Amino acid sequence: MTDGPDSTDGETGDGPAPTPGIHHVTCVAGDPQRNLDFWAETLGLRLVKRSINQDDPGTYHFxxxxxxxxxxxxxxxxxxxxLPEGEVGAGQVSRTAFRVPEGSLDYWEDRFDERGVDYDAREERFGEAVLPFRDPDGLPVELVAVEVPDxxxxxxxxxxxxxxxxxxGFxxxxxxLGDAERTERLLRTMGLTAAETEADDAAGNERTRFAAGGPVGKYVDVVETDRQVSSGRGTVHHVAFQTPTDxxxxxxxxxxxxxxxxxxxxxxxxxxxxxxFREFAGVLFELATADPGYASDEPLDxxxxxxxxxxxxxxxxxxxxxxxxAVTVPRPDGKFAANRAD
Incomplete structure (x- = not known):
């Protein structure tokens, strides 16, 4: 097995069209109602599709x-x-971070206090303010304050x-990763470039940031660690990267x-x-097209x-x-049965 193309392939135009960044992240949860209540109401994300796991149709996919x-x-x-609660370790996405507008972390800390969300003190990472927290299944998540352009x-x-x-968005x-070298070469082949490196307190090693060219979900941070891993609730199943066209x-x-x-x-x-595909250190990667999109089979509203x-x-x-x-989906004007067709 070879390490593959030269590490500059994704930057010179000799390799594939560079990925603009993350497309989606898929995680393992426990109770579906608790998941809906937290992600749709507490965090305020829109439930854009309510479906099933196509490989396990007796399980929801939110x-x-x-x-x-x-x-x-x-x-x-x-x-x-x-499933039992999982343990985040080497060979996994250990943290998923979302962008929020600059100046909004005070709002989020107050909201987390009101709703009993487990969160940590703010950190500074690569010059940005980061608020780490966990969802009800223990999934490590972060909010990063950024300037959102017009x-x-x-x-x-x-x-x-x-x-x-x-x-x-992301x-x-x-x-x-247990050994980052070949994964870093893969990221370069995918069109990401190594931008900065700084110490990482959580894993005790350096954190290297890779950047894609898109405006959303553009960063992948790589940290080497030997922490043991176990799959289960509160862990990431896979990360998908944008490959917009076939x-x-x-x-x-x-x-x-x-x-x-x-x-x-x-x-x-x-x-x-x-x-x-599984990359060299074991993280499950996906490549996902932009089309047809979540509004392809039902109206946007x-x-x-x-x-x-x-x-x-x-x-x-x-x-x-x-x-x-049976589950219900939080709505400002009330709740309705989530597993009904009407």
């Missing part, structure tokens, strides 16, 4: 994002209630949180394969098309209001709904 489900804003969850591609969802504080993910995705898939990795064939996930069953699953709606636990 998608949260900005007002329009813009690529780079979507945090998704598989609520597997029977032409930002995200659209704030303000049902529960004011626009001045609303989450505006800031970064942090990869904890041609972009095909080129990236070929580049990944040339490094000795084993990407899957393209898989239709209904709202995007995906390719999966109706996102999240019904259980959407893609493709062949619609014909099994009655059996699938009978197997899924």
């Amino acid at each position: 998608f949260y994002g900005d007002a329009e489900g813009t690529p780079g804003t979507s945090m998704t969850f598989f609520p597997w209630t029977e 032409d930002d591609p995200t659209t704030a969802w303000t049902a529960f949180v004011p626009e001045s504080a609303a989450i505006r 800031h970064s993910v942090t990869l904890w 041609a972009d995705q095909s080129g990236m898939r070929d580049a990944v394969a040339s490094m000795g990795l084993r990407p899957t064939q393209q898989i239709d996930r209904h709202w995007f098309r995906s390719v999966y 109706a996102l999240g209001k019904r259980l959407v069953l893609p493709g062949e699953f619609e014909g099994r709606r009655e059996a699938i709904e009978a197997e899924l636990p």
Whole structure:
């Protein structure tokens, strides 16, 4: 197995079209109602798609994002209630960070105090203020205060949180790796460039930041650690990177394969098309297209209001709904049954 193309491939135009950044992050949750209450109401993200795990249709798949489900804003969850709590360690996404407007961290600390959210003291990282916290399953999450430009591609969802504080898509993910060298070469091949390095207190080693060219979800931080890992509730299942077109995705898939990795064939996930592979240190990566998007099968103003069953699953709606636990989705004007079709 070779380490692959020269580390400058993603920067010189000789390699695949560079990824603009993160497309979505998918995590493992426990109780689905608790997950909905926290991510839709406490954090104020829009439930942009309510569906099922296409590989395990007896399990929900919740998608949260900005007002329009813009690529780079979507945090998704598989609520597997029977799984034990996981332990974050080497070979995983250890932290997922979201952008919030500068000056809004006071608001978030007050909101977390009111709602009993477990959070830590603010940190400064690469000159930015960071507020670490955990969701009800113990998933490590961060809010990073940034200046949101006037032409930002995200659209704030303000049902529960004011626009001045609303989450505006991903800031970064942090990869904890046993050996970072080959993963760093992979990131360069994908079009990210090493930007800065500083000490990391959580893992006790240096943190190296890689940057993509897009405005949202552009950073991947790499930290070496030997911490043990166990999958379960409160851990990240995979991180997906944007390959906006099929041609972009095909080129990236070929580049990944040339490094000795084993990407899957393209898989239709209904709202995007995906390719999966485990990178050298074991983190599950996905490449995801921009189209057709979350509004391709229901009106934008109706996102999240019904259980959407893609493709062949619609014909099994009655059996699938009978197997899924009943949940309600937080709304400012009341609640409605989440597993009903109407």
